[in-house]
Amino acid sequence: MTANSTSVVMMRRMSKRFKNVVALDRVDFEVRPQEIVGLVGENGAGKSTLMKILIGLYQPDDGEYLLNGRPIKFRTPQEAMRQGVGMVFQEGCMVQNLSVQDNVFLGHEDGFRRWRVLDRGAMRRECKAILDRVNLRLDPDTLVRELPPAERQMVEIARLLWLLKRYGAPNPVMILDEPTTVLQEKEVATLFAALREIKKEASIVLISHRLEEVIENSNRIVIFKDGKYVDQMPAAGADIHRIEELMVGRGMRGNHYSEDKQRIPAPNERLRLENVSKKGFFEPMSFSLREGEIISLVGLIGSGKEELTKCLLGVARFDGGRVFVEGKERTIRSPSDAIRHGIGHVPIDRRQEGLALDFNVADNINMLVLRRLKAHGLISPRRERENALHWVEDGRIKTPSVKTKCGNLSGGNQQKVVISKWLSSGVNILVLDHPTRGIDVGAKEEIFKRIRALADHGMSLIIMCDTLEEDIGLGNRMIIMKDGKVTREVECPGDAKPTPQDVIEAIV
Amino acid sequence: MPDSTDSAGAGAILRRVKNLPAVLYAVAALVFFVILFSILNPAFFSLFNFNIIGLAAMILLTAGIGQCWTIVTGGIDLSVGGVISLTSVIFIQTVPRLGVWAYPLCLAIGAACGFINGNLLTRIKIPSFIATLGTGGILVSFAYLISPVATSAPFVPPSRFDPLDVVNGAWLFGIPNAFLIGGLFFAAFLTIQYFTVTGRNIFYVGSNVRMSWLSGVNIVRTKNMAFMFSGIGAATAGLILASRQFSGYPTIGATYILSSIATVVLGGSAMTGGAGGVVNTLVGALLMGVLQNGMTVVGVDVYLQQSLLGALIIVCVWISFDRSKVEIVK
Incomplete structure (x- = not known):
């Protein structure tokens, strides 16, 4: 210069x-x-x-x-x-x-x-x-x-x-x-x-x-x-x-969201919402989520999508309508109900809602499955360690050890800990609330790959992303909401993704 | 931000020291004071005296261990004194009729008190500081109401089998029973803390309550359990106290409200919740026992002891309190 x-x-x-x-x-x-x-x-x-x-x-x-x-x-x-x-x-x-x-x-x-x-x-x-x-x-x-x-x-x-x-x-x-x-x-x-x-x-x-x-x-x-x-x-x-x-410092053009790995979801329905509603937030709406499917829930703040996921996760409650998980009608009154029915949640604010930051990686990953890590009625330290190590490896979490405090990890690795924590619990429906918020470009790509791999293994996902490109790139299907109503459903097949311009008028 | 140049300097050493777990400070302080008191008065370092310290520490331990979980969840239990008073009074009155069954009865009463405290907090949503301040007062009042001081003859221990011996005086395998009870109590709480879901949840809730709720932890149940264990701990302290003094009276527990909190803090548990636990409290109880006994043995004025103890608590919190999480301390 x-x-x-x-x-x-x-x-x-x-x-x-x-x-x-x-x-x-x-x-x-x-x-x-x-x-x-x-x-x-x-x-x-x-x-x-x-x-x-x-x-x-x-x-x-x-x-x-x-x-x-x-x-x-x-x-x-x-x-x-x-x-x-x-x-x-x-x-x-x-x-x-x-x-x-x-x-x-x-x-x-x-x-x-x-x-x-x-x-x-x-x-x-x-x-x-x-x-x-x-x-x-x-x-x-x-x-x-x-x-x-x-x-x-x-x-x-x-x-x-x-x-x-x-x-x-x-x-x-x-x-x-x-x-x-x-x-x-x-x-x-x-x-x-x-x-x-x-x-x-x-x-x-x-x-x-x-x-x-x-x-x-x-x-x-x-x-x-x-x-x-x-x-x-x-x-x-x-x-x-x-x-x-x-x-x-490396090429990222094209296939940013591993679109080529996007698969056609299995036919069996995992989650079905029938005429669910919440007064003041969204009008009766229905949709279903299949095994291995990624649905992008799209809409501005105030469109009702936040409240919809809150109700699904038990943080808030539906006023009316019915929820079916794996064909059985379920009532979700609290987050623990949602988890029991196999619905997990990667929150937007992972530091406040996703992690115990002053606890170590193992304690965070094992949190939901402590019951399963028991031997002779007591939690087994050996099994705890094994479970944590398994999920650290599975999630490619970069951490010096499973005993490292989560607060000392980078944002991307913290997010991977949150995801691993839910995967370890065996939920098969996962709501990802802005999963790449505040994460580096490089780490973002890893999260995208992870999401794709999850769907590939049969996980059903509902995602809400930071950008419309992400929503389109990752989803099999978009459900677009505006002012509490579903305005459009758009298929997003891997080889024929719509452009943001194609759908923007349904959103704003 | 530190420069690379001073990383070997005093500042770096101080920072490294500050990063050690708080419980190590407490252990260091414990060793320091044992040596100090032993030098000042060799009589301090004797089996006889350690026995006395041990007994005092066991009472602090039982009261403090219960307290520490309520503090870990971010609450506090000020009814410890009331539970100790009430259970000691009930114990002394029922032991002639019920014999050893007076023990489980009193523990159940302690648990019930804790259950009430917990529910006042979790369901009626009264902050634990206020809720337990209230129930503590009520329990002391109950203790006065059922206390026989004014109406009946003083308590006379039964002559044949004396259930008080379970705690007092009796030995097993060459160890005083009080220590065995304290040890069992500690082992039980340690097991719960490290190897049960309830114990773990107490810590998750203390570290991040919203995350815990979103992760399906039953917050109401977890906090209730913490307070129930606090009640059981206080009741145990009441039983040991009553057995040792052959009496129970409504003011017996008063000093334990603050000393149970002091025990927890001296051990390095954070008042902000989420950190600390039963091991810290064991060290805190021993430290407290050594300090109280040692200061007397080396002849520190009784009234001066209070201020020294107070100053020490302030220093402990100064060292152990993690200020990185809070910018401004309220």
Whole structure:
């Protein structure tokens, strides 16, 4: 990369080591005025580390950092903010039970002091103006906890923008780390509309796993892999498969979802829902799931698909209708009922709902089958170990041992532990709720293969995926829901997959 | 973030030490205090004194082991004192008529108390801190109501076969019965914790209750069981106490509310739930027994003992409490 006098941020040969791990290896990175630069790479590619150096949270071991052409060294994020460089973190950081206004000015109320007392009227006016900048129209007195996640995030972005501007930086740099993970599709659109507005007066570094978004919304895409800079390209006309290849370092084009392994499900019906309904969520609907079949349940949030699976899993209850498992009518009142009838669940939030993070791999895998691991009336440590080892191998879980704490595994391996836990229990219907959420591209592919192999062995699956491509690629059949009704059922045979465009109008 | 340069320094050693299981600290503290007290007063290190410590520790052990599972599930049992008082009073009153059958009777009463506590928590959904505070008070009141102090003659142990001997004074294979009972009690709870589904579920629930529910664990039953075992533990403590003192009275259990919690904490079980267990509690009980006895043996002022013990508990939690899970401690 050549020195560019017009760049806001210029980093050269940035290196950072943690103990023996090289997190960043002589990385170059540039941010130009009024652009959105998409920074992509797998987990561990060094994106977050670089951003933390950018805002002064970490100090580089080596390298040059120029801001507006002058060498700079930030010791704290506060210093960086004064110079116009700030970040909105993935998890967000606002005080839930304070109002929007109080959060916006938290720690920066000084300018509103009159006679040692805060001028709330002026704060309110200023707050409205700040929110206006990102097209957010809401009452500054609303409590943050009452806001939907999307608006919360917009408030944070507005706040950061205001703070960066406050110290007079001519072209602030805002870093957004995975801003869309918590958002619904419509909200994502609103977010990016606001970002395009902000772009007129600032530069944005966008970190995201969702490549489609990055391509669509940024000006330039920078790709990292294993702590190294790999390549950059203009976003316009960028090829998603090419980016994925660069991120993963191996070919991924075509057959991404092992479509060639997709089989025609066995004729026997495993699950049948007859006119099941839940008031306020979805109207009476029926479908059946065959042995070895993958059904993609598709729909926006609010379409009723979430509530439908909740009812099926015993987390909520159907108001009416009948459920047949293997031809027998069943009532599902609790998760343990569902499990007893052979219905398992890989939840969207594996850390909260799928795992005991401070327990080891064996304890998590064996959890559902402890009864079966008994010898002479007591749980046998030997059989526990054997069962865990078997499923670690079966699921290709990369872990130093079965005694490793699950909290120390990567997201992909944690997900594999959750899947193994359910497989070990012998359920034959599995609901996968966004199984690749927050997982690297490489690990994603492994999960896809796993799902395919499960169906191949006769498991019946209901999946809800992060992207429509995944839904189409993995499913034998799609059931599309909208506003509580089934709008369409689409066959997705392995050799003749519909395109997202074919089905999108049934969804939105 | 640490740099590679200081990985061999004091900071790294401290971090490594902090990563050790909490129970090892308790063991280290136990060894340290035994040596310390033995140096300060050689009489401390004698079979006679160990016998005394052992007996005190057995009572703490029985009360603490029950308590530790309620804490592992994320709850607490403040009715331990009430159960101890009530069972000791009932035991002393029924033993002349029922003989050894007074033992199972009292254990059943303890279990029933725990069952009530558990259901107040799981079905009526009253936080265990409040629910057991309430039942603890009620049980002490029952103990007063049925206590014969005002109305009948003082208790006279029967002369021929004395069921109190089961706990007190009697020896088997050269070991005091109280120790055998404590050992059996410990072995039973250890077995339940490690080798039964109920025991395991108590820990799963403590670590992640929502995940446990979604995985089909019966939360109501698991928590009820934890509280029932707490009641049984407290009842056992009540029986040992009553047998040793030849009497039962309504205030006998009062100190055990806090000392049972202290025992659990000293052993390194986390108040946040999901970690710790009966082994920790055994070490905690021994440590507590050694401290209480040792401080007296080396002549620490009785009133000062309380503050030293209090300070030690704070230090223990400081070391053992896993702050990585919570950013702000409430």
